[in-house]
Amino acid sequence: MPTIVVEVMPKAEILDPQGKAVGNALARLGHSDLTAVRIGKRFEIAVDGPVDDAKLDEVRAIAVDVFSNAVIEDVVSVTVADA
């Protein structure tokens, strides 16, 4: 069964407290050259049937309408995972 992968990230200008907390932990662990962490979301959608352009467009619309909030997030990619 094919899988469509959607990746969503917080917008660059939006404070990401979760990423900041993880970044601070890395600094405490001695990784002083790893200067910032931002954390986003990955959605894996199983598709019952073929993935054609229409199906990808459908998922792109869902990515904007449901998976992300355009005020604070960007849809980074919508791709088909290798079987």
Place this chain on the structure above:
Amino acid sequence: MRIGVVTFPGSLDDRDAQRAVRLASGEPVALWHGDHDLQGVEAIILPGGFSYGDYLRAGAIAAKAPIMAEVIDAAGKGMPVLGICNGFQMLAEARLVPGAHTRNAHQQFIRRDQKLRVENAGTAWTSGFDAAQEITIPLKNADGRFVADADEIKRIEDNGQVVFRYVGVNPNGSIDDIAGVSNERGNVVGLMPHPEHATEAGFGPDTRAAMASGTDGLTFFTSVIESTLVK
């Protein structure tokens, strides 16, 4: 006046909101997220809680609930709608009010009695307040940081859509200390703090007069009843 309170999976403060309506001499009507029926109510409250466990984004899944189609339609026709905390997040996710919410800047859940300034006493839910009146009601949330881009902030500030601002302490890093906003028309209002928890002496915030005697939240509910009667 019949005021509907919608219960979603994970709502916590729906009963408190119903009680607040009753204390304001309104008739609370329990509405169900899975229905397509507003049961003839004249105003709607989306209550606080953690609908769907805040999965995806706070309020995001509830904003797509069946009854939200009717809520969005009624809001567009001018029906007063109040979103409290998780209800505010739902209003933002449904695009009924501007902005969005992210995790509190300090990453922690916060609960405190919060002082606010009423920046717009002309909305359906604030008409009983004086302009710039300061009130104290409880605040309790993890995802309360109000954000919008600079253009949107300017637009809502210029339009008087910033209805409440935090005073003294900005508890979550919200832009411009914004605690609550409205739609352009002013019939839809959302805020993070909880007016329904400050409606009965003995169960509200402390005041100088007596412990737990704060009832500043009651005015939200009397406002909507009075402003609707005037029409």
